[in-house]
Amino acid sequence: MKNKSSTHKRSLGVKYTNSRDLFETGKLSYEWAVRMMKIITKITEKYQRAKPLANFKLGFCLHITKETSVLIMAAKALGAEISICSANPLSVQIDVMEFLRYNEINVFAKKDPSKVEFFESIIHLAKSKPHIITDDGAELHSIVHKRKIKDILGGTEQTTSGIFRILSLESKTGLNYPIIDVNNAKTKHFFDNRYGTGQSTIYGLMKTLGILIAGKIFVVCGYGWVGKGISSCLRGLGARVTITEVDPIKALEAHIDGFDVQRLKDTLPKGDCFITCTGQRDIITKYDFDLLKNGAFLANAGHFDVEIDVAYLYTQDKHPVQPRPYVESFIIKGKKINLIAKGRVINLVGGEGNPSEVMDLSFSNQLLSILYITKNYKNLEKKLHQVPNQIDEKVAQVALSSFGIKIDNLTREQVDYHNKAYVNY
Amino acid sequence: MKNKSSTHKRSLGVKYTNSRDLFETGKLSYEWAVRMMKIITKITEKYQRAKPLANFKLGFCLHITKETSVLIMAAKALGAEISICSANPLSVQIDVMEFLRYNEINVFAKKDPSKVEFFESIIHLAKSKPHIITDDGAELHSIVHKRKIKDILGGTEQTTSGIFRILSLESKTGLNYPIIDVNNAKTKHFFDNRYGTGQSTIYGLMKTLGILIAGKIFVVCGYGWVGKGISSCLRGLGARVTITEVDPIKALEAHIDGFDVQRLKDTLPKGDCFITCTGQRDIITKYDFDLLKNGAFLANAGHFDVEIDVAYLYTQDKHPVQPRPYVESFIIKGKKINLIAKGRVINLVGGEGNPSEVMDLSFSNQLLSILYITKNYKNLEKKLHQVPNQIDEKVAQVALSSFGIKIDNLTREQVDYHNKAYVNY
Amino acid sequence: MKNKSSTHKRSLGVKYTNSRDLFETGKLSYEWAVRMMKIITKITEKYQRAKPLANFKLGFCLHITKETSVLIMAAKALGAEISICSANPLSVQIDVMEFLRYNEINVFAKKDPSKVEFFESIIHLAKSKPHIITDDGAELHSIVHKRKIKDILGGTEQTTSGIFRILSLESKTGLNYPIIDVNNAKTKHFFDNRYGTGQSTIYGLMKTLGILIAGKIFVVCGYGWVGKGISSCLRGLGARVTITEVDPIKALEAHIDGFDVQRLKDTLPKGDCFITCTGQRDIITKYDFDLLKNGAFLANAGHFDVEIDVAYLYTQDKHPVQPRPYVESFIIKGKKINLIAKGRVINLVGGEGNPSEVMDLSFSNQLLSILYITKNYKNLEKKLHQVPNQIDEKVAQVALSSFGIKIDNLTREQVDYHNKAYVNY
């Protein structure tokens, strides 16, 4: 394996004449992110003396960003030996990569890899035999199962789509080690989806279109947590928001929250801008484009680019004009339809994704889940586990204290009252 | 039964010289409520030809209000034979009672009953052998279990505290028939707690205090659904809101929702008005009153009057002044502390409780749950059941259509997509 | 004068067997209002030693409410000799009247006066020869001009409609003394119209209708300060708000504030509740009622009851049902139209009008304007004057300090910078 790895490193190796500069930039990015990520920093401070991760090899398959570097450096401070590969061929920030390499992290990644190179990196990491695997999208989990890599004690996964793949794996072949569903932590999905994606979607709209939000009619398709976050931000900036939904309970909630609720087709001639965030396919389809207002904007904030039928647009106008970066204007039956970022998730396009503060919540759950595995792997069943509630609460507690916020505690009498709960009233 | 009933009527009977007037007033109230309660009205229209409740005797133990009369008349229109008693000695609206009597409902209630009379009414109803019992607080359920009344096919319960009693009953002696926990319907607790209680608490404050909300500092103790509703309404009217919590995850949520989060004791010298809605006891205690600002207002929006230590206030100032209805001003160490409604739930005090539209959601769940029992009682285990999800969705669907709102439906491809769920991505 | 006054008292005099009780109630109301009216209380504290109003006879023609009693007692504390009559036959609170009498204020008023008695009271007050007149609606100003009462040094007026009458008087015959237009103070009309009327209109709606605000469609006719206040409160409680306007600039402002802007006729079939606040006549007319949704609610928040064509409604349904206090349901072409408070200003109906805190701002302007007249009447032209800006700012300053708020001051360099103003840049 050693040979392979070194071969691998060579094959991925890039001589940066300016690798020192890259390191410096990466270091600045890391330091900035550290200041924004107060929760994981507090957790690190608490545990770094005890080195609870000493003697553990950790394998991370994540987007290589400044926030990830904070998680990696935290795990290192707790004593771990660490390898990392990229969860996505496009998401490697090479300055961060360089910063991690200088800090003796095994980085199996390069800028702009070919598809083959990308998968090779993940396989390399899998073969390096990590004890614990932290994944984003379950690619690494899939590969270690397919290749029957042994001696893995446990793992974590932080995306909805990754969890689906793990559930499928579990139902088909069973899992070889326990995996903790970090995505399910309240302090993760709750804040990430609502606040993080809400704000970053608005930012993506402002950046790509430069339009005034106030006074415009936005149609938000889907009133899950992401839709709620986006709608709330838009209203806060003076927009008028219409919601489309298929779930009557969510539709009713949107209605009583003061939004206009309609069928998509009824909104088509009125909306200035459409944002899909349903997690479903075929939201705005070939039957809908004709009914749009001339000059309408279309954006997707869902994870996959299946919500708007982009392929159809290209059949109707093969050479759309690009009036601004990330915007294509299609002419369909004499009307202009402006598509943002080819229907890919808008808050990542050309932006920085979620704010560091939101990643802080997710990665704090990751770090505490890794610690939890190191202590409990012997007793954990080989299946998908919820994040233990005490981890979720711990993250919230540290978050509050890092913001300087103190809260109340239950008295003994109150705990009793809660437990007896009215029964004797 | 006829004899008993007539005896009963005599024993509780009151000769109103003006019973015709009362009936007319009750009829107007009923008609007003019908117009506000579009969901249950639509459900009634749908089923009234088929008379699915014919041959069923229903027993209701509810607050006798105009909204209740809509539920009762709906059940009657569906063919049921109906008896009703009051769930609370203080909540009988006699005009509504008279209206129901004229419509041949067996009403076991009177205005201002003694405690003995109050319980007698419930016992009378129990003895009338209803097939299905609809309760608010589980008093009737308790009595039919204690007295071992037979032949009950099923029941429903709509309050949190009633559910606790039923759970206690279930764990001690088992249930004699299946009971549906209507309180747990999303379309009930969700809208009721957040929107209903939010608005009616604000109304109670305006009514009892007459103060300007804008610019004042409100401290809301508890950030559950009720606390969220109240805080959102207050902010919407220009108040500054501080939240106190014991649950770090809720505290974090309040923080990111833009509220100031503090320990109660830190808020005491600053708050203009305190509203408790924790469902806990001992929120504002004898140790806290001294630290309040001179002239502070105290109100409780929780179900029980245990959140503010009212008893202590009376030990410190035995004869508080009553500057306004429902307000008492205590002088404690030279400072004025204004207590609203003796610390009892503010939105019911001197008000009309929840708006009819909110009761419409709850009672539609009740009616559909009753129908569900008539069809499924043979197969239902004798235990507490969740409201079936299809009832919850049905209520939401009818609600939307009664507001003239249309929503989208999943296509077959979308259903497939959801089921396969990314697995093959 | 003494004789006359005592005669007057006899003629208006009512023997309350319980005048002591009335006094006690009035005293409680006064004391409550004092606590809410911190600005005028602070001003009183500042000046009461110097007694700047000693040797001045003040005549007030105001609504006799608890807030007015605070103004009156403040003027008394500053040394004035005071007479008061009621500005409206319906607005006398007799407990407050009794409280004032016990405090040696000459009260020319009685409960439920006939029209003749009402005007007689004002004439009595006019004849008592006050030095300074404080009016609400300019009735007293009109009478002293008509009757050519001499020796008046100056006056104030606080309503828009009163100002119109004074302007008319000024243009026709000239004024006999300087009058200060307190209505025009920024700290008066600004807060009063926007926050005071906004909140109290919402309160009036909740009280008379008992409806859930969230999710309903409200049509607010007019986007002046009152319309802005109402719209903002409604949105804050979860309503959807549509604005109608005739002024394109205000319409544009409403649009960019995120409201739906339409012609009235386009809103008729959609609105759940209409609120007129234009200051104009004929907003909802006989041509409009037919187009309303069955069950629509109509309310007026404008000063006069000319905005909704109420008279026409009575021609179509002579005996409307009264399902709730202050609500009449007219049947017009088979549809129910619910009119609130006969189209009179909703926030006063059955309510307490503006919160004390808002009256505090207005009455502080009144008191400081009276003081201003005592010092400057010799130099003031006999015409209508704006409230001097230093009074406006003084009120704001005392308001802030009474709320415990400190603000910054300009440095000398900043004053210079402002004066030179960029000229040399």
Place this chain on the structure above:
Amino acid sequence: MKNKSSTHKRSLGVKYTNSRDLFETGKLSYEWAVRMMKIITKITEKYQRAKPLANFKLGFCLHITKETSVLIMAAKALGAEISICSANPLSVQIDVMEFLRYNEINVFAKKDPSKVEFFESIIHLAKSKPHIITDDGAELHSIVHKRKIKDILGGTEQTTSGIFRILSLESKTGLNYPIIDVNNAKTKHFFDNRYGTGQSTIYGLMKTLGILIAGKIFVVCGYGWVGKGISSCLRGLGARVTITEVDPIKALEAHIDGFDVQRLKDTLPKGDCFITCTGQRDIITKYDFDLLKNGAFLANAGHFDVEIDVAYLYTQDKHPVQPRPYVESFIIKGKKINLIAKGRVINLVGGEGNPSEVMDLSFSNQLLSILYITKNYKNLEKKLHQVPNQIDEKVAQVALSSFGIKIDNLTREQVDYHNKAYVNY
């Protein structure tokens, strides 16, 4: 003049090997802006047949942006002969410049001019003897006055600072022609300051800092229109906002709007991010930096960079780190202070300034004011004039109609009612 001009063109002339590409990009930008600027487009459509600007030479001194190109092309469509120079050496977008040149506009500008070249361009334009001058900052107005250029019929100016210069000019030497103060149009300053700057400041913060807005404490210094816009947007995104003010009336307004109002020095240890928008100097000074929280962010949204004492920061830390573009981190007494954009106006930095829709309002006022001058210059006094109210209303009307919004009109009876105004009530 011809020679000079051609010389000038030569001296400024740049051979772009890719001028065709620049033109194409400029054209796309122009076309995008046209679609966003519906008001000026409607006005152009209305007048372009009549060519009311034929025979007029117009001189524009503006930022050369895509929005400006829309104004220029509109004036051209109305028949004018046009010259343009840049109002700021840094604000020339060369693709737009190239697009204008291809459309036969005389462009006196080049990319990155020296200071001398910059002023030369303006002088060249002045010497080209325009009939009407449209200015941004009054540089061109100053120069034509200083150089006593003759035959100018009138002019316009759209910035606050430009107006100050013109007032100074007027008071010292008098004006040689009438100038219309476009800045004063309600449809300009109102929307521009509140909505435009509000949104673009938030965008600038998100872009430069990448921070989560929700839950953070922002201190907004100044509660004028800009401060109101920023505060409202921040609150809409979940931030907690504290206001500092020197004007007690504005401070009171902020308080009743629900914001926390404090002295700057009391906010220093608590604020996460400070935004100055006072139009004053010395808001955050050397005495304040020490008191800031470690890691605080400082930004300025005021026109000039005099609100934060940036110079002092450089004396304390000569080599601040640049962790992100446009951000400098100063270490002062062990604490990090993050300054954005060197204290220059944040919404222009690295952004696109105000959204096109906001410029549309301003430039529509410009275009209609130019038309107004062509018709009325003979009768206009040689002084600064307000924008005529009918222009302001016209812009609002066209804006509404371009958004598809219809509003009501006053009836004859209503006009009468307004005129008689209550006098006879």
